[in-house]
Amino acid sequence: MRPQIYLFGDSITEGSFCDGGWGSSLAHHFSRTMDVVLRGYSGYNTRWALKVVERVLPAENGGAPLAVTVFFGANDACILDRCSGFQHVPLHEYKQNLHSIASFLKNQWPTTLILLITPPPIDEEERLKHPYVENPLGLPERTNEAAGAYAKACIEVAGERGIPVIDLWTKMQQFPDWQKVCLRKSFSLENSQKNNSDGLHLNQTGNKVVFEEVVTKLRENGLSLETLPFDLPLISEIDTKDPLKAFEK
Amino acid sequence: MRPQIYLFGDSITEGSFCDGGWGSSLAHHFSRTMDVVLRGYSGYNTRWALKVVERVLPAENGGAPLAVTVFFGANDACILDRCSGFQHVPLHEYKQNLHSIASFLKNQWPTTLILLITPPPIDEEERLKHPYVENPLGLPERTNEAAGAYAKACIEVAGERGIPVIDLWTKMQQFPDWQKVCLRKSFSLENSQKNNSDGLHLNQTGNKVVFEEVVTKLRENGLSLETLPFDLPLISEIDTKDPLKAFEK
Numbered sequence: 001m002r003p004q005i006y007l008f009g010d011s012i013t014e015g016s017f018c019d020g021g022w023g024s025s026l027a028h029h030f031s032r033t034m035d036v037v038l039r040g041y042s043g044y045n046t047r048w049a050l051k052v053v054e055r056v057l058p059a060e061n062g063g064a065p066l067a068v069t070v071f072f073g074a075n076d077a078c079i080l081d082r083c084s085g086f087q088h089v090p091l092h093e094y095k096q097n098l099h100s101i102a103s104f105l106k107n108q109w110p111t112t113l114i115l116l117i118t119p120p121p122i123d124e125e126e127r128l129k130h131p132y133v134e135n136p137l138g139l140p141e142r143t144n145e146a147a148g149a150y151a152k153a154c155i156e157v158a159g160e161r162g163i164p165v166i167d168l169w170t171k172m173q174q175f176p177d178w179q180k181v182c183l184r185k186s187f188s189l190e191n192s193q194k195n196n197s198d199g200l201h202l203n204q205t206g207n208k209v210v211f212e213e214v215v216t217k218l219r220e221n222g223l224s225l226e227t228l229p230f231d232l233p234l235i236s237e238i239d240t241k242d243p244l245k246a247f248e249k
Numbered sequence: 250m251r252p253q254i255y256l257f258g259d260s261i262t263e264g265s266f267c268d269g270g271w272g273s274s275l276a277h278h279f280s281r282t283m284d285v286v287l288r289g290y291s292g293y294n295t296r297w298a299l300k301v302v303e304r305v306l307p308a309e310n311g312g313a314p315l316a317v318t319v320f321f322g323a324n325d326a327c328i329l330d331r332c333s334g335f336q337h338v339p340l341h342e343y344k345q346n347l348h349s350i351a352s353f354l355k356n357q358w359p360t361t362l363i364l365l366i367t368p369p370p371i372d373e374e375e376r377l378k379h380p381y382v383e384n385p386l387g388l389p390e391r392t393n394e395a396a397g398a399y400a401k402a403c404i405e406v407a408g409e410r411g412i413p414v415i416d417l418w419t420k421m422q423q424f425p426d427w428q429k430v431c432l433r434k435s436f437s438l439e440n441s442q443k444n445n446s447d448g449l450h451l452n453q454t455g456n457k458v459v460f461e462e463v464v465t466k467l468r469e470n471g472l473s474l475e476t477l478p479f480d481l482p483l484i485s486e487i488d489t490k491d492p493l494k495a496f497e498k
Binding site: 001014015017018019020021023024025027028031032035037038040041042043044047048051052055056058062086087204231232234235238240241243244247 | 250263264266267268269270272273274276277280281284286287288289290291292293296297300301304305307311335336453480481483484487489490492493495496
């Protein structure tokens with residue numbers, strides 16, 4: 001069986017196989033070496049994720065995966081008394097839930113690489129233009145400041161456990177004009193409607209940032225095209241004079 | 250465990266998770282309902298595929314998948330005495346190999362939908378511009394006529410077995426200017442370099458044709474977003490007053 005990486009997260013994971021999405025880019029990159037298994041659940045926070053993690057990533061699903069990305073926080077960070085307040089999870093509970101998810105995975109699959117990803121930054125102006133529910137207050141239901149606090153908490157969890165983390169919140173804001181570069185629709189793209197960029201979800205460049213960060217972290221932890229075995233002989237390894245020789249076991 | 254569809258084929262399958270690729274589009278479409286498992290092997294013909302099918306699709310890999318796409322022929326159809334002749338498989342053997350692969354799958358997983366896909370048409374002019382190996386003869390190593398003969402044979406196999414088939418060779422040539430529309434690079438796309446269009450491999454439009462045909466055939470055989478259960482409650486099904494209720498088993 002081919003090794004696997006599970007992508008466990010919210011809508012930014014569920015939508016990661018859009019055109020140029022970070023999930024499909026991973027699957028393309030590892031097309032002969034690793035299966036990229038999508039387990040994204042739009043709208044989910046860590047409280048709900050913790051309720052379902054045993055069903056999403058059951059022990060009996062074959063062997064241990066090589067890696068699992070755990071990418072939550074964008075919904076936990078919804079402001080409690082605003083229009084998406086039902087998704088809010090208090091900061092201390094978010095930290096505890098991430099610990100619990102990581103403990104569950106560590107206990108079940110001791111050798112599996114757990115890779116945390118912080119929530120991305122929020123473009124509040126765009127969030128107001130694309131409400132998911134009625135927003136009578138007229139205030140953004142997610143703020144960049146709150147996302148930053150949850151990102152910091154996520155990094156703390158990684159530090160406390162000694163596991164890798166991608167600080168997407170900081171990384172994306174290093175781009176000048178990051179809102180436009182990473183989060184807004186790029187109309188030059190034929191299929192841009194598939195990227196429902198709305199100040200929270202990522203456009204192709206934002207997706208590329210996540211893809212490159214994940215590939216880098218996997219590589220730092222020994223998982224790369226240089227170390228993973230290719231599934232079956234590559235065409236370049238096949239003797240044109242005697243092709244079938246390559247398929248003798 | 251989530252139901253699965255395996256994509257078994259050559260480079261047009263291996264590359265199907267490129268930006269806008271038919272594999273990633275399937276994974277996006279079925280993001281909460283079905284795992285799309287990539288088993289593409291660049292350069293492979295049905296002779297080699299038959300040698301490895303037991304290793305690629307082993308019975309012990311959990312339950313039977315819902316569907317398997319079998320998409321070979323572009324390499325079998327290489328002209329014997331031209332520069333990619335080592336990939337050539339005679340037409341009658343191609344037919345027999347497709348039958349053998351389908352028999353293997355049918356025997357192992359009687360309920361699994363087997364979906365054959367014919368090779369696409371060939372843009373010979375472009376093939377000459379993008380040789381894969383040294384081409385001293387200066388003749389295209391793949392021709393559209395040969396691809397058409399293999400496509401016809403593939404359709405015959407499907408007819409003989411009573412299984413569905415996508416006639417990609419005919420379908421694509423129904424577009425006026427099909428070479429440009431389905432097979433040539435579209436430079437309007439940021440990431441077009443990821444589509445290595447070369448007169449054989451598909452551009453984003455070509456990929457979209459395959460995606461839509463596969464979705465249609467799956468639907469005709471009872472596999473669609475309307476019939477497949479969604480994995481875990483959708484955000485729209487969660488009671489905002491009592492979210493955790495949705496996660497009681």
